[in-house]
Amino acid sequence: MDIFAFPPLAALLDAAYGALAGLSSLLEPLAGASAAALAVILVTLLVRALLVPVGVSQARAEQTRARLAPKLREIQRRHKKNPERLQKEMLELYRRENTSPFAGMLPVLAQAPIVGLLYTLFLRPEIAGHPNDLLTHDLFGAPLGTSFVSAVFGGTASPATLLVFGALAVIMLVVADISRRVFRPAPVPEGAEDSPLSSPAMLRVAGALHYLTVVFAAFVPLAAALYLTVTVVWTLVQRMLLRRRYPLPEVTPAKTLAKTPARTEPLRRGGRG
Template sequence: MDIFAFPPLAWLLDAAYGALAGLSGLLDPLVGASAAALAVVLVTLVVRALLIPVGISQAKAEQTRAHLAPRLRELQRRHKKNPERLQKEMLELYRSENTSPFAGMLPVLAQAPVVGILYTLFLRPEIAGHPNELLAHDLFGAPLGTSLVHMLAAGPFQLPTLLVSLGLIAIMLVVADITRRVFRPTPVDDSPLSSPGMLRVMSALHYLTAVFAVFVPLAAGLYLTVTVAWTLVQRVVLRRRYPVPVPA
């Protein structure tokens, strides 16, 4: 089933196509065939700028959770034999501080529709019945509508696609590693989230974006690369503004 066949979503996709194609047309005299790639970068920067207030809320939530860590450890010690009571007390504690253990997920959820639209725009040969001219654009010779997996599996082999895709993935991996090292979660004694296995899983999640970029069109991979780089810089800046206590 094609969800973009439904009229509201079809209109949304066509509007997104018109906006991105229009921006690409304005940039074409400057960068030629890479105009759509630059347009994707600019759209990414606009989306991230609009989400700055959400990032500030996320930084505040991280600071609050870090300050709550000693009290959470006390709750773990007091109710470790009563999981239901422990969960209730933890939720009450978060509620009293106007935060949540899931605070900070909004930036990821808010960007999911943007990634989905970009994925679709650079996948379809036609948009609302007219040819998709965005597919004629590239980045350093790599077509924006080709994914690394599709090129390797179905061909034809294109060296620019391989090099550009690996370059973007390398950037994402470096950013993920820096993020993992700098922003380690505050451990809570006896918490399942602080177990060695769970901490390894949480560390591995930092690299999930790079894995995802292997399967999406290059345009979506470019969006993800700019996003993770922006996110790291923003978190470093906000961590200075909203510092968290270093666990003993």
């Protein structure tokens, strides 16, 4: 079923097409055939700028979750055999702190419709009954309406298409690797080693999620992949700046805590003598 066959969504798609096509026309003297690609970049930057306040709330939520982590682990330890009591105590803690376990997810949810619109705009040969002129645009010779997977398996992959998709993939892989290293999970404190969320398998899954955007970008039209590339770069820079503004509490690993008394005890005894 085509959801854009419904009149309200069809009107929304046509309005998005008109806005992007109009912006592309304004940029055409500057960018030529890549005007639509430049328009996608500018739209991405505008969307991310509008979402800066949401990014700030996301950083605050991340800081709050890190601060509440010891309390949550204690609740899980006390009520791990009583799921209903566990759920009630966790919700009560979130209520007292005026937060939610889902706080900070709005940036991802807010961008999903935009990616969906770009995907549709550069996939359809016709929009609201008229030809889709956006499909005539490219980025350095790579058509904006072509996806990497369809180009490779359809036998239409030109050197320009492979080069452009390869460059975007490299950028996203570098950003994903930096994000994985900079925003790795905090050390697990004593008493939390048996938590399923801190198991080696879950940590590997969390690390792999950073690279999921690269896989997704291979299946969408180049215009949507370009949006995703600009988004991940913006997100990395924004998160690094906000992490300085809203630092996470330091967590001392259990092994370090266990060794500290052994080193200080002789000094105490010497002081008594």
